[in-house]
Amino acid sequence: ALQDDYIIEAEGLTKTFSGFSAVRNVNLKVRRHSIHALIGPNGAGKTTTFNLITKFLSPTAGCIRFNGEDITALRPADVALKGIIRSFQISAVFPRMTVGENVEIALQRPLGCSYHFWQSERSLGNLTERVDQLLDAVGLLGYRNRPAAGLSYGRKRALEIATTLALDPEMMLLDEPMSGLGHEDVERISELIRKVAAQRTILMVEHNLSVVAALSDNITVLAAGQVLSEGPYSVVSQDPRVVEAYIGS
Numbered sequence: 001a002l003q004d005d006y007i008i009e010a011e012g013l014t015k016t017f018s019g020f021s022a023v024r025n026v027n028l029k030v031r032r033h034s035i036h037a038l039i040g041p042n043g044a045g046k047t048t049t050f051n052l053i054t055k056f057l058s059p060t061a062g063c064i065r066f067n068g069e070d071i072t073a074l075r076p077a078d079v080a081l082k083g084i085i086r087s088f089q090i091s092a093v094f095p096r097m098t099v100g101e102n103v104e105i106a107l108q109r110p111l112g113c114s115y116h117f118w119q120s121e122r123s124l125g126n127l128t129e130r131v132d133q134l135l136d137a138v139g140l141l142g143y144r145n146r147p148a149a150g151l152s153y154g155r156k157r158a159l160e161i162a163t164t165l166a167l168d169p170e171m172m173l174l175d176e177p178m179s180g181l182g183h184e185d186v187e188r189i190s191e192l193i194r195k196v197a198a199q200r201t202i203l204m205v206e207h208n209l210s211v212v213a214a215l216s217d218n219i220t221v222l223a224a225g226q227v228l229s230e231g232p233y234s235v236v237s238q239d240p241r242v243v244e245a246y247i248g249s
C-alpha cells in the first residue's frame, strides 16, 4: 500500500519504566478514515501506547509518524494541534452547564491558532450555528438547554464526542467508549463512531469484543507490551495466539 494510506505509522515503539518494558518494539499502522481497535488483556500496554501517540509519555525508543511527518519529538499540545485528540483530554463534561454550553466552551478552547474558533473570522452567530451542528451530529440537539448532569451515561458519552469533534480532529483516540453503557447506548454510540469515521480516523481501546468485531476495520492485539496479532477481526479472532492470550489472562 502507499505510505499515504496510513495516517499513523509507529515503528519500534518502546516504553521502558525503570527496566520494565510496558511497550516493546510495537509497530502500528492506522489507515486513514478507518476504525482501528487496540485490544489485549490487562497490562498489555494499550494505555501506554495511547499515551505515547499523544505524547503524554515520551517513547524510550521508536518513532511515530502522522501524515508522514515525524511527531516523535513533539509536546502533547503540539500533537493536539496537529489534529490528534484523545477524547478524555477535553471530554470533562461540566455538569452544571447546559449541554450547549459544554460544546460552546469546547469550541472556544485555546488549543492553538488553527483551531481557535474565536480567533477565526467567524462571528458569534456562527458559533451558535456550529454548536447546533455538533449537537445535531451526535443526536443531542433536543438537549441543548438541559444541564449536562441530567444526561444518561450514553448521552454524556455522545456529548464527550461532540466536545472532541468541536476541535475538528483529524484523528480521534477513544478510550473504552462503551464502558458503562447499556445495550441501546452501545448501539447509539457505535452508530456515532461509524459516522465520525467517515470523515476522520478513529483509534480506540475497547474491551467489548462484539463492538470491536462490529466496528473495527483493523485490530492490533497487544499482549505483554508486544504486538501479538493484527488484521481484521476475522483474522485476529482465529489466531491461536490471540485465543490463548485471552483464555490465559
Ligand code: ADP
Residues within 6 Å of the ligand: 017, 020, 021, 022, 023, 040, 041, 042, 043, 044, 045, 046, 047, 048, 049
Ligand atoms: P493496558 O492499558 O493494556 O492495561 P498499560 O499500558 O496500562 O496496559 O500497562 C502496561 C504495563 O506497564 C503494566 O504492567 C503496567 O503496570 C505498566 N506500567 C504502566 N504505566 C507505568 C508506569 N508509569 N510505571 C511503571 N509501570 C507502568
